[in-house]
Amino acid sequence: MSPSPLLLVSLLxxxxxxxxxxxxxxxxxxxxxxxxxxxxxxxxxxxxPAGQRIAIDLQPVVSGLAEIxxxxxxxxxGSWMLVLRKTGEIHRVEVATxxxxxxxxxxxPTRSEEGxxxxxxxxxxxxxxxxxxxxxxxxxGTDHTRISAWRADTATLSMSGEQILLEVAQPYPNHNAGQLxxxxxxxxxxxxxxxxxxxxxHGHGQDRETLLGSMxxxxxxxxxxxxxxxxxxxxxxxxxxxxxxxxxxxxxxxxQNTWEExxxxxEGANLGWNLREGRHCFPPDVTGCPTEGLVDPVFEYGRDAxxxxxxxxxxxxxxxxxxxxxxxxxxxGSGRMWALELPAEPGGDARAWGLGRWPIxxxxxxxxxxxxxxxxxxxxxxxYRIVGRGDQPGSTSR
Numbered sequence: 441m442s443p444s445p446l447l448l449v450s451l452l453x454x455x456x457x458x459x460x461x462x463x464x465x466x467x468x469x470x471x472x473x474x475x476x477x478x479x480x481x482x483x484x485x486x487x488x489p490a491g492q493r494i495a496i497d498l499q500p501v502v503s504g505l506a507e508i509x510x511x512x513x514x515x516x517x518g519s520w521m522l523v524l525r526k527t528g529e530i531h532r533v534e535v536a537t538x539x540x541x542x543x544x545x546x547x548x549p550t551r552s553e554e555g556x557x558x559x560x561x562x563x564x565x566x567x568x569x570x571x572x573x574x575x576x577x578x579x580x581g582t583d584h585t586r587i588s589a590w591r592a593d594t595a596t597l598s599m600s601g602e603q604i605l606l607e608v609a610q611p612y613p614n615h616n617a618g619q620l621x622x623x624x625x626x627x628x629x630x631x632x633x634x635x636x637x638x639x640x641x642h643g644h645g646q647d648r649e650t651l652l653g654s655m656x657x658x659x660x661x662x663x664x665x666x667x668x669x670x671x672x673x674x675x676x677x678x679x680x681x682x683x684x685x686x687x688x689x690x691x692x693x694x695x696q697n698t699w700e701e702x703x704x705x706x707e708g709a710n711l712g713w714n715l716r717e718g719r720h721c722f723p724p725d726v727t728g729c730p731t732e733g734l735v736d737p738v739f740e741y742g743r744d745a746x747x748x749x750x751x752x753x754x755x756x757x758x759x760x761x762x763x764x765x766x767x768x769x770x771x772x773g774s775g776r777m778w779a780l781e782l783p784a785e786p787g788g789d790a791r792a793w794g795l796g797r798w799p800i801x802x803x804x805x806x807x808x809x810x811x812x813x814x815x816x817x818x819x820x821x822x823x824y825r826i827v828g829r830g831d832q833p834g835s836t837s838r
Contacts, residue, residue, distance in 0.1 A: 494762040494779065494793060495829035498800075501814065502538040505531055506821035509618060511806025511814055512559050514566070518808035522597070523816075523823060526555035528575075532597050533823070535808070543597035548575050549613075552636075554583065557618025562660075563626060566594040572628060572660070574620050576610070583610040587620070587630055589660065605658060605665045608651050612636025615677040615694075624687040627657040629671065631678035631691065638696065639723070640714035645674050653713065655681075655691070655705060674711035674734065680751035680804060681705075684767065684782060692751025692769055693737075698724060700749035701737035702769055704786040709735040736787035739769070739780055746771025750802045754782070756811030760828040768795070768813050768826070770802035777802070777815070800824075 507526035514520070523531045528546040533539070548555050558574035565571075570589045577586040587606040590599040610616060615633030623629050634644040634653040644652040648670070655672040677694040684690055689705045699718030703711055712734040716722050719736050721729035741749075752768035766779040767790075777795035803818035813826050 494760065494795065496760055496763075496795060497827050497829055498798065498815065498824035499827045500538075501535060501823045501825050502533045502540050503820065503822040505529075505540070505823070506819070507555075508803055508816040508818055508821060508823065509556060510558050510804050511816055511823060512561060513806065513808045514561050515563060516809050518810050518812075521806060521808070521814075521823075522559060524556050524559055525821075526550055526557070528556045530556070530559070530597075530599075535825075544599045546573075546575060549578060549583065550576075552613035553616050553618075554613050557616060558620040560620040560622055560628060563622050569594055570660075571599065572605075572620050574618050574630070576613075576616060577607070579607060579609075583613060584608060585610055585616055585632060587628075587658070589664075603664065605660065606630065606656075606668055608632060610635060610652075611642065617675075617678045619678065619680050621682055623657065623683055623689065625657075626659075626661065627669075628660050629681070629689070630656040630658060630668070631675060631681055632656065633675065633677035634713065640676070643714070645676060645713035646710075646715065648673060655689070671707055672705050672709040672711065674709070674713050674715075676713040676717075678751075679749070682751065682753045682807075684754045685756055688782075690751065690754075690767060690782065692749045694748050696722065697743075699740050699742055700746060700771065702739040702749065702751060702767075702780065702790070703735060703737040704782065704788075705735070706786055709786065711735055711737075738783050738786070738788055738790040739778070739792060741771075745774060746776055747773035750804060752805030752815070753807040753813050755779075755813050756807075757813075759812045760826065763813075763826075764811075766793075768805060768815075770805070770815065772802050772818070775800050775802060 505523055509526050510524040512522045521533050523533050528548040529542055530544040531540045532543045554576035556575050560572045562568040562570045569592055571592045573588050575586050577584050584607045589603045591601040592599045615636040617631040617633045619631055621629050632652050634640045644650050653675050654670050656668040657671050658666040678691045679694050681691040691705050692702050696717050701718040715729050718740040750770045750772050754767045755763040770777040775798040779793045781791040800817035801819045804816045806814040816823050
């Protein structure tokens, strides 16, 4: 049976983007040099510049939840997590046992990079019982990013009373980004991609008149629906981002064909897309592109290392002492992970340590209230806890 024209268009867009997301149930390929599943290594060991060993295991917590897009812990409670799936399902998972139950399901389109993409608990949870979702929705026949607030029963996690806070039309089914995160200012940060296709055909990245290609923030405790504020521009597809312990915003922005990047993003920043990809002119054959007023990434890598960056978190726990204080980041297509020592200023150079290459599709990270970090495999539907090797002094391996 021949594929539909819509499927072919979606595949073309995704291939141009070099993302290994799925179109329905059809996975796009790993890079040709990716490790096969049977090559899974149980652990990885490196040495940091001070001579301290970095030895990690990926310890399975739960499996069987294919197409994971987000992992979120409630504030102050590390005993359970919510795991989101692209298909619209939200599962509550007991960390100690791996026991899981579906607590909510949304009807969402799932073409290309659409679906249920992100969740954030209100910082005052459970006193404020709202959770916030980032989904794709069809509005009057057009794809939109929808940010909504839901009331969640603090015992059963059943959700009701949706209140739509923001809807932004999406011209294409990719570059939806999807993360939600509360900043130290108490506002909800919403990263939006450039609208999709390849090369930013509508110039959204540098257009201050559109919400696309921007980092927005919403005051969800004021008058509703909130008026979106533009925090930064020049973004291509900020799939995952988080706040460091010192309050700085760390954004991983998916590249076009050559460079993946991680940036420290101050208020008012312009990250440069589509004038530049990472620290390089875009398109690549252009020379002398503008640089004034643009914020350089602190870390970038090329196609020899991966094809689609997935941002994580700064480790604040002590389970792997050599990782404490370092920011973890991975690549969806190659399965590589790195630990970064973030620089003092935006645009500086992060010190990076490779944490191995794992045959998993790294779609998202999570961090529990104790500061330990988890990683999800999109393809197999497994959430792993990143732990220290059992023979590593001072480490925990539960």
